[in-house]
């Protein structure tokens with residue numbers, strides 16, 4: 001499990017550790033790790049031009065001491081001092097090693113740029129001259145190594161309020177920061193390298209976690225000798241309408257490919273015909289009225305893709321939500337719930353899977369605000385609505401009212417195409433039906449969906465149906481595909 005922490009959590013742990021060590025120890029550990037990554041990236045250090053962007057805090061101190069180490073190995077090291085004050089001991093050490101102070105024009109001829117403008121101490125948008133330096137560094141041809149956090153990215157949320165460095169590598173000290181895993185910040189970090197400065201034992205429970213392949217392999221249900229189609233989990237899918245038939249086909253497809261023992265599809269005539277012809281494996285009930293009475297027993301429901309938002313859909317949603325099994329609500333189901341919050345009054349668990357626009361409709365928050373601070377809005381919605389929230393987007397996050405938010409890093413921008421959300425609801429629904437909690441079903445579902453998207457795309461456009469087709473390959477990639 002990858003873990004990440006807010007700036008305050010990191011400061012708290014650093015405080016305890018620092019009190020036990022001689023002054024300056026942590027910064028030397030940080031600078032040593034940073035210099036090693038820079039040297040790796042340069043290949044040969046001797047004679048290469050390294051430009052340090054140095055802010056007024058300890059982030060600048062890390063950069064100066066790393067510059068000193070590289071200068072001692074024969075690099076040309078020039079520091080651009082951006083702040084009204086500078087880490088004096090760091091600057092003296094750099095000078096002693098042969099480094100110098102330069103102006104921003106040195107960026108053009110740099111072989112490597114070290115961004116030590118601001119780290120976890122940043123507040124708000126970068127001020128001048130920091131903002132201009134960040135932009136000039138981005139425009140230069142040299143790769144940028146960001147110290148701790150790319151300057152301009154909020155370490156605790158991933159928020160970017162103005163100019164921000166776009167790094168090739170981010171060398172983060174002690175522990176990963178939340179803002180490095182959540183967009184828009186995550187898109188600025190490049191590769192994240194962690195330098196161990198001994199903080200581990202002093203860290204609290206993480207703010208954010210990300211499942212690894214092994215975590216997902218451990219959580220995914222696998223059929224055993226005792227399994228039959230009923231015990232493996234039966235998923236009900238209430239989706240599709242005479243107007244929108246494809247959503248039903250895609251949600252059922254995602255569910256079948258993700259290992260549901262059986263999928264019971266319930267809908268009106270047109271999607272019933274489509275689902276039957278695409279998926280003879282599904283057990284289909286054609287609904288003449290909005291009732292699930294004749295559908296048979298299920299262990300979880302997917303409610304909403306392509307369902308419509310009229311009275312018929314509302315009545316069907318109310319029936320599904322009156323059941324005593326977990327329900328995943330997506331798409332039109334979310335619109336129905338936004339218009340009638342009373343539908344959420346139930347004791348069995350609810351997982352909602354909105355994108356930012358759908359969450360805005362549900363909570364009244366501004367869509368752009370949600371995009372800018374996905375974590376905070378997903379958490380707040382989970383607490384307000386009493387549900388598990390899977391917020392879709394460039395970084396998909398899964399939040400409950402308490403505990404760490406799980407972020408998913410497997411996605412690809414090729415997935416932003418019509419119908420992929422319907423497939424995701426089928427995958428996560430199938431995992432719910434197999435007995436996973438909303439939290440695990442959502443985060444494993446997002447992981448598999450992202451990976452299936454990557455496998456389907458291979459760097460080219462994909463369709464939602466391709467994603468569903470690739471889900472077994474994604475599961476094989478995660479579990480090692482051992483035959484059992």
Ligand SMILES: NC(=O)C1=CN([C@@H]2O[C@H](COP(=O)(O)OP(=O)(O)OC[C@H]3O[C@@H](n4cnc5c(N)ncnc54)[C@H](O)[C@@H]3O)[C@@H](O)[C@H]2O)[C@@H](O)CC1
Pocket residue numbers: 014018026027028030055056057058059060062083117118119120121122123124125126127128130147148149173197
């Ligand atoms: N505290 C520690 O034990 C360690 C800290 N380390 C480094 O120290 C950093 C934290 O240092 P600081 O607490 O000094 O904070 P930072 O260096 O991250 O930033 C604080 C400085 O930036 C300025 N600043 C804040 N927001 C700004 C904005 N929007 N535009 C322009 N300037 C802005 C402030 O005026 C202040 O001088 C970490 O990110 C890490 O790089 C590492 O050396 C490891 C050990």
Ligand SMILES: [K+]
Pocket residue numbers: 059115116117118119146147148149150151
């Ligand atoms: K930085």
